[in-house]
Amino acid sequence: MTLADMAADDLAGLVTSLRDEYEQLKGKGLKLDLTRGKPSAEQLDLANALLTLPSQTTADGVDVRNYGGLAGLPEIRSIFAELLGVGLDQIVAGNNSSLTMMHDTLVYHLLRGGLDSPRPWALEEKVRFLAPVPGYDRHFALLESFGIEMITVPMNDDGPDAEECARLVATDPSIKGMWVVPTYANPTGAVCSQEVAAALAAMPTAAPDFRIFWDNAYAVHHLDGVEAKTADIVSLAQASGHPNRPIMFASTSKITFAGAGVAFLAGSRDTVAWYLENLGNGSIGPDKVNQLAHAEFFGDAAGVRAHMVKHRDIMAPKFAAVGAALEARLGSYDVARWNTPHGGYFVNLDVVPGTASRVVELAKEAGIALTPAGSSFPYGKDPKDENIRLAPSLPPLDEVRTAMEGVALCVLLAAAEAKNTA
Numbered sequence: 001m002t003l004a005d006m007a008a009d010d011l012a013g014l015v016t017s018l019r020d021e022y023e024q025l026k027g028k029g030l031k032l033d034l035t036r037g038k039p040s041a042e043q044l045d046l047a048n049a050l051l052t053l054p055s056q057t058t059a060d061g062v063d064v065r066n067y068g069g070l071a072g073l074p075e076i077r078s079i080f081a082e083l084l085g086v087g088l089d090q091i092v093a094g095n096n097s098s099l100t101m102m103h104d105t106l107v108y109h110l111l112r113g114g115l116d117s118p119r120p121w122a123l124e125e126k127v128r129f130l131a132p133v134p135g136y137d138r139h140f141a142l143l144e145s146f147g148i149e150m151i152t153v154p155m156n157d158d159g160p161d162a163e164e165c166a167r168l169v170a171t172d173p174s175i176k177g178m179w180v181v182p183t184y185a186n187p188t189g190a191v192c193s194q195e196v197a198a199a200l201a202a203m204p205t206a207a208p209d210f211r212i213f214w215d216n217a218y219a220v221h222h223l224d225g226v227e228a229k230t231a232d233i234v235s236l237a238q239a240s241g242h243p244n245r246p247i248m249f250a251s252t253s254k255i256t257f258a259g260a261g262v263a264f265l266a267g268s269r270d271t272v273a274w275y276l277e278n279l280g281n282g283s284i285g286p287d288k289v290n291q292l293a294h295a296e297f298f299g300d301a302a303g304v305r306a307h308m309v310k311h312r313d314i315m316a317p318k319f320a321a322v323g324a325a326l327e328a329r330l331g332s333y334d335v336a337r338w339n340t341p342h343g344g345y346f347v348n349l350d351v352v353p354g355t356a357s358r359v360v361e362l363a364k365e366a367g368i369a370l371t372p373a374g375s376s377f378p379y380g381k382d383p384k385d386e387n388i389r390l391a392p393s394l395p396p397l398d399e400v401r402t403a404m405e406g407v408a409l410c411v412l413l414a415a416a417e418a419k420n421t422a
């Protein structure tokens with residue numbers, strides 16, 4: 001029976017028994033963590049061979065121990081050019097973090113202006129970005145740190161709401177850009193369709209230098225055989241006359257070592273030249289030692305795909321455990337909705353509106369750490385207080401099971417309490 005259909009007495013009885021059960025849960029003294037999308041130790045072990053690589057020189061005789069090669073080694077760029085669907089001269093291999101590349105790209109726009117910018121963004125009266133929600137908290141924090149205002153737009157199953165984006169950007173020149181996580185978005189797992197990407201690439205914008213920050217962090221991170229293919233934003237933008245609109249980012253953080261991988265930036269040839277010109281003032285070249293180690297470790301693009309199958313084998317059971325625990329406990333009550341992602345690192349859980357903060361609090365008191373409610377929204381504010389991001393990658397499978405049984409209990413208890421006092 002759904003919670004909504006329950007008679008008052010039955011509901012009061014349910015609250016009492018759930019509270020008993022919750023007290024027992026607290027008594028277990030759990031210490032579990034589903035907060036951030038970190039790879040598990042088992043996943044990191046898959047790439048341990050990196051620690052004994054690389055050779056000192058590339059096949060072309062480049063000594064990777066020395067300065068130079070601002071755009072990164074062709075050996076690793078060619079592998080990711082193939083995976084990301086761009087040409088070798090459209091991709092830069094950098095250091096260990098794509099988030100840093102996004103940060104720097106934003107700063108260059110603010111201080112010096114981008115291609116097609118009438119002036120640096122910092123000289124504009126106001127700069128705004130579209131923020132598809134729910135989205136990635138660090139994207140939002142980055143914009144907030146520079147005083148860039150965010151306008152939320154819905155993140156649908158096929159990507160950002162393109163009609164709403166087009167409506168907003170058509171007349172407001174202060175809207176300079178937007179975020180898109182096109183493949184297995186953080187946190188909803190949505191995949192941006194070719195149609196939505198085409199609409200975003202083609203939409204007329206009042207700002208001549210509108211940018212799509214296309215963060216393809218999970219391009220190859222499949223959880224099952226569906227294997228979504230990322231929309232080809234760079235070609236679409238080129239074809240619709242806005243070649244410099246998209247700037248693509250990716251990294252091996254969740255392929256090899258998180259925080260010790262290789263990050264990439266891609267876009268039009270002019271975008272790459274613009275980025276390197278700015279970067280060149282602050283760098284004599286990236287960490288080619290790590291780049292060559294990665295190139296040798298993978299061999300080729302097929303090597304990356306084969307490696308990701310090993311990740312999938314570790315991750316898929318954890319995602320299945322999340323779905324199973326939620327279904328087992330909540331299925332009949334109609335108090336929550338969650339997705340079954342085909343890739344990425346997160347499960348998106350929507351609970352009864354107004355109870356997400358309470359669920360996170362209940363879980364915390366029972367020793368289960370969840371990402372703070374609202375963190376998938378700009379300024380940490382979920383207007384409906386219903387969204388919770390679950391990150392099951394880090395703990396071992398049995399801990400994911402235990403944690404999720406606890407989370408499901410907290411979801412039901414918060415829902416029943418809210419209904420009981422309504």
Ligand code: PMP
Nearest residue numbers: 097098099136181186217251253
């Ligand atoms: N983008 C998204 C969407 C992410 O989820 C993450 C990691 N959680 C990052 C970027 C960070 O990537 P990197 O380690 O390359 O800085």
